[in-house]
Amino acid sequence: MSAMESMKNKIIEARGIFKSFTIGGKKLEVLKNLNFSVNEGEFVSIMGPSGCGKSTLLYLLGGLDIPTQGEVIFNSNSYNTMKEKDMSLIRRRQLGFVFQFYNLVPNLNVEDNILLPLLLDDKKPKHYEKDLKKILDIIGLNNWRKHTPRELSGGQQQRVAIARALLFEPKLILADEPIGNLDSKSGDEIMKLFKTINKEFDKTIIQVTHSNESANYGNRIIYLRDGVIEKDGAVKVG
Amino acid sequence: MNILNKYLWKSIIEKKGRMILLLMSISLSVALLVGTLGAIKSMTDSISDVYKNSYGDFNVGLVSSNRENPFFNTDNIKEFNFTENIKILNIGGYLSDDNAREIRIYGMSLSDFKSFNVMKLTGNDDLIDLNEDGIIISQKTSDEYGLNIGDEINVTILGKSYTYEIKGVSINRGLFTEDKKDSFVVIANKDMVSEIYGLKDLYTQEFISVDVENLEEWVNKFNKDNKDTNIIGYKLYDEEKAAAGINMVRNSMFIILAIVFLCTIFLIYNSFNLIVLERVPVIGTFLSQGATRLKVIKILLKESIAYGLIGGIIGNLLGMVFIQFLANIGNPLKSMGVEAIVDYETYHFILGFAFSIVLSVVSSILPIIKIRKLPIKEVILNTMSVQSKNSIYTFFIGITLICISTVLHYTAEVSNYKYSVIAIFSLIIGIILIIPKLVQLTMEPLGRLFRNTKGILVVVINNVSTSKLLLNNTRLLTISIIVMLMINTIAVSFSNGVKDVYGKMNCNIIVTDKSHVPNLVNEKILNLKNIDKLYMSNRLSNVFVNGNENNKMLIEAITPNEWVGWNDYIKYDNEEETLQKLQLNNEGIILSKKTANKNNLKEGDTLSISYNNKEVKLIVVGLLDSRMLGDFNLVNIKMVKEQLGLMYPDSYYIKTNDDVEELKELLEKDFKGIGTSIVTKSEMQERNNNAMEPTINLLKVFAYIIFIIGGVGVASNIIMSFIQRKRDIAIISVLGLNKRQRGLLFFLEGLVQALLALCIGTIAVFGLNIILTDYLKYIDLSLILEYPVESILPAFITVILLMLITSVTAALKSRNLSIINEIRYE
Numbered sequence A: 001m002s003a004m005e006s007m008k009n010k011i012i013e014a015r016g017i018f019k020s021f022t023i024g025g026k027k028l029e030v031l032k033n034l035n036f037s038v039n040e041g042e043f044v045s046i047m048g049p050s051g052c053g054k055s056t057l058l059y060l061l062g063g064l065d066i067p068t069q070g071e072v073i074f075n076s077n078s079y080n081t082m083k084e085k086d087m088s089l090i091r092r093r094q095l096g097f098v099f100q101f102y103n104l105v106p107n108l109n110v111e112d113n114i115l116l117p118l119l120l121d122d123k124k125p126k127h128y129e130k131d132l133k134k135i136l137d138i139i140g141l142n143n144w145r146k147h148t149p150r151e152l153s154g155g156q157q158q159r160v161a162i163a164r165a166l167l168f169e170p171k172l173i174l175a176d177e178p179i180g181n182l183d184s185k186s187g188d189e190i191m192k193l194f195k196t197i198n199k200e201f202d203k204t205i206i207q208v209t210h211s212n213e214s215a216n217y218g219n220r221i222i223y224l225r226d227g228v229i230e231k232d233g234a235v236k237v238g
Numbered sequence B: 001m002n003i004l005n006k007y008l009w010k011s012i013i014e015k016k017g018r019m020i021l022l023l024m025s026i027s028l029s030v031a032l033l034v035g036t037l038g039a040i041k042s043m044t045d046s047i048s049d050v051y052k053n054s055y056g057d058f059n060v061g062l063v064s065s066n067r068e069n070p071f072f073n074t075d076n077i078k079e080f081n082f083t084e085n086i087k088i089l090n091i092g093g094y095l096s097d098d099n100a101r102e103i104r105i106y107g108m109s110l111s112d113f114k115s116f117n118v119m120k121l122t123g124n125d126d127l128i129d130l131n132e133d134g135i136i137i138s139q140k141t142s143d144e145y146g147l148n149i150g151d152e153i154n155v156t157i158l159g160k161s162y163t164y165e166i167k168g169v170s171i172n173r174g175l176f177t178e179d180k181k182d183s184f185v186v187i188a189n190k191d192m193v194s195e196i197y198g199l200k201d202l203y204t205q206e207f208i209s210v211d212v213e214n215l216e217e218w219v220n221k222f223n224k225d226n227k228d229t230n231i232i233g234y235k236l237y238d239e240e241k242a243a244a245g246i247n248m249v250r251n252s253m254f255i256i257l258a259i260v261f262l263c264t265i266f267l268i269y270n271s272f273n274l275i276v277l278e279r280v281p282v283i284g285t286f287l288s289q290g291a292t293r294l295k296v297i298k299i300l301l302k303e304s305i306a307y308g309l310i311g312g313i314i315g316n317l318l319g320m321v322f323i324q325f326l327a328n329i330g331n332p333l334k335s336m337g338v339e340a341i342v343d344y345e346t347y348h349f350i351l352g353f354a355f356s357i358v359l360s361v362v363s364s365i366l367p368i369i370k371i372r373k374l375p376i377k378e379v380i381l382n383t384m385s386v387q388s389k390n391s392i393y394t395f396f397i398g399i400t401l402i403c404i405s406t407v408l409h410y411t412a413e414v415s416n417y418k419y420s421v422i423a424i425f426s427l428i429i430g431i432i433l434i435i436p437k438l439v440q441l442t443m444e445p446l447g448r449l450f451r452n453t454k455g456i457l458v459v460v461i462n463n464v465s466t467s468k469l470l471l472n473n474t475r476l477l478t479i480s481i482i483v484m485l486m487i488n489t490i491a492v493s494f495s496n497g498v499k500d501v502y503g504k505m506n507c508n509i510i511v512t513d514k515s516h517v518p519n520l521v522n523e524k525i526l527n528l529k530n531i532d533k534l535y536m537s538n539r540l541s542n543v544f545v546n547g548n549e550n551n552k553m554l555i556e557a558i559t560p561n562e563w564v565g566w567n568d569y570i571k572y573d574n575e576e577e578t579l580q581k582l583q584l585n586n587e588g589i590i591l592s593k594k595t596a597n598k599n600n601l602k603e604g605d606t607l608s609i610s611y612n613n614k615e616v617k618l619i620v621v622g623l624l625d626s627r628m629l630g631d632f633n634l635v636n637i638k639m640v641k642e643q644l645g646l647m648y649p650d651s652y653y654i655k656t657n658d659d660v661e662e663l664k665e666l667l668e669k670d671f672k673g674i675g676t677s678i679v680t681k682s683e684m685q686e687r688n689n690n691a692m693e694p695t696i697n698l699l700k701v702f703a704y705i706i707f708i709i710g711g712v713g714v715a716s717n718i719i720m721s722f723i724q725r726k727r728d729i730a731i732i733s734v735l736g737l738n739k740r741q742r743g744l745l746f747f748l749e750g751l752v753q754a755l756l757a758l759c760i761g762t763i764a765v766f767g768l769n770i771i772l773t774d775y776l777k778y779i780d781l782s783l784i785l786e787y788p789v790e791s792i793l794p795a796f797i798t799v800i801l802l803m804l805i806t807s808v809t810a811a812l813k814s815r816n817l818s819i820i821n822e823i824r825y826e
């Protein structure tokens, strides 16, 4: 870790996180005492075998679920002490989510899907016209603004989801297997988009992925196995 | 059972709420059908039963055709082919120590009494001797007045007092069914009554029993043959007349029933849409494992048949209760104290059962066969959308249907309103079909308007106008509102229409004179003091039009220029002018539009009427709208006097500014017991309202039932649609929708839907009222439909409350919504 990097602020930190589910009366320990932090500007990939708890971890980082034990600290604030309302506010303004199945609202058009967090925040769309245009340019869907998600290809839908995640200029983007459902060409395009967002727009990204290729777009990989961190290190360049 | 069947049976049981809703709406519909059929049967039975109880085997009555000479000699009767007969001489009187109690005395021989076999003496002393001062009373009178065999009563007849001894008590049948609150019947010795009159071998009534196939024909022939006597025969029980009364009730019940069915069909359709939608992932799995679509369709059909079967059983059981309930509420004879007779007809239940299955299958067939067209890939990948599409076709069909009903309305007069039922339903269905597009069209500008003010409204408006589920909820709400308002319209207009018949009459006391001394009654009334206004008329029923015995009309003989202002309920183009024409023309007639239409007559046409075998040619000098009075036609009383020989009026409408009760008492003193009824206007209105009550109550019961079906349907539909929309809600929650906003979202969606439904519903009812008026004309009911303005607010409140309750329920349910469970795909 270089000196310059250590001076950067911690954006999110997992402290002694445990997560277990009870299925049919049996307790299933999914995450066991995870400790790590992510700094501003990092592009982290979480990898590991299927069912090892990657998504569970991501949901915990996004405050969509709460840990059985331990805490997640975002911008020096612990989720544990936050009210539902403030949590929603953070999700709206400071976090961006991207999922494997795009998760767009089917009856809203592209534009409104992207503007959704803003609408929920009672902001006036007309003040964001410029931002919207910029984002649509970035994702290359300026001509599709009025279309509904079902009229778009998988790759296009995922780009809409990314645009939505970007709109509020969030500090942190959380992506769960963002290219898991795409062919390799579209997948590459999406990963390039993430890379641009990370580099040029200075956004912190944490993604869950299965493929080494996609992990190589980032600069750090955390390997999970049996609920613990097996390996945590920088991506070798080259 | 194979795995597919197993899965589907399991899923029926799994969704308890929906199962209950479906079974409830199917069985309520079946129960209403069975109940209505049974209740109508019971009403018809009750009426014919009253007849049987009153007249037993007798089916024809003979009376004098001349009111001033009510006595006839039975020897004069020509054509004697009847099997049995009894002769009666009747006279009226009142209890000497209580002149408010009228007594009708029927004089007959003991053997006639015995052959009038519906009347039977209670106890076992069969061998009574009905001597000159002996009488028989009913059990009812015996109980009411505490009179027993051997007791004596004093009766005043034609001003003289007589004492009678009670010799027998009979069951409350036959002539005793005429016992009323303040009058009762006694059977007395015929010779004694003859003596009071000072007559010999003359009678006022004869009942005969004739064994022929066509009684109507027989009566007509009898009357022709007896032209030269003063005897006229009539059917004791007129099925047609009885049926006409029930027909109106039946028709209104059926039309409401049809609307209930429409609601149910829509509910089932909707539920099956959801069922199919919800099972898409599983259907996808089945299809991907090689099941054919036909197989999947068959299984869903089985499910729908199962609902039909179970719904049919529950519906029939419920129907048994409904029959009792509806028959009692709709009992046309309730005011007479007659209880409804309820018989269960097996075929009603079989019909209900078949109907249940057909209803269920027909309503679910569309969503089910849609599976044929489901894109397999989308089904297997579960990327189906619940977004509404292609609404333009539906919209077009809807518009076409609305046009059809409009055309039917404008051509209604030509087709005699025959197609008005089709027009009603094509309008309702048309409105339902255009709702999605209509909602989109109204919401679009609103969406733009709110875009830059309240962000959540954009989401709300978008959901309301594009989500299939929400659009269907709006439809369901609209139908409920339409039905609620329409039933209110009918109920309110009906009771107002009837109330106004008397309400607008310009009098306080109505005297109807059926006495044999019309000259005396006339003289007394003309000499009354302190009278503001007096209207007189002579009402003739049994008037044949153009010599056709099957075409009867009612005629009111009046003095035209004194008749102005009698009753504002009746609408003329120009009352004074029209009546003046009749004043100037003794051979004129003013026809009610209804009668004119029926006989294809217009102003200036001529027609002939015959009464008591006397024929008169008349010219139509004007028309009037008699509204609920129906067949109501005016002729000049001079003509009736001169050509038909009827000298005195039989109806007097008296208006006084003095005390009404005082005047009534005065009249009663003079007229008691001679067959003249004196009724104040308010008593008349009360009687009328009592007679209307069964019909109004029936309508109300139907309204409540529809309300239950509609309300439960809407509520559960909204809650079900929430389940369906969980995923969308979860996504929005990930993006930062907090719980309070989620509740707000549900509520605002509900509110917008409620407002939309209210707007569409209240406007639609305007159109529907117009078409409904056509239908009412078709069933010969000239009712002016009044828009139920006062029901809009209650409807508004109810709908808002309903939406509030359901959105709170949905919000509560969504409290446990696990976001991650919804967004993760297993």
Ligand SMILES: Nc1ncnc2c1ncn2[C@@H]1O[C@H](COP(=O)(O)OP(=O)(O)O)[C@@H](O)[C@H]1O
Pocket (backbone or CB within 6 Å): A021, A022, A023, A030, A049, A050, A051, A052, A053, A054, A055, A056, A057, B821
């Ligand atoms: N809501 C839940 N209820 C019960 N078990 C769960 C739940 N979510 C995840 N699991 C279990 O936790 C484990 C990790 O799941 P997940 O985080 O989705 O794995 P992956 O690494 O494939 O994303 C799995 O065994 C899964 O079955």
Ligand SMILES: [Mg+2]
Pocket (backbone or CB within 6 Å): A054, A055, A056
């Ligand atoms: Mg996962």
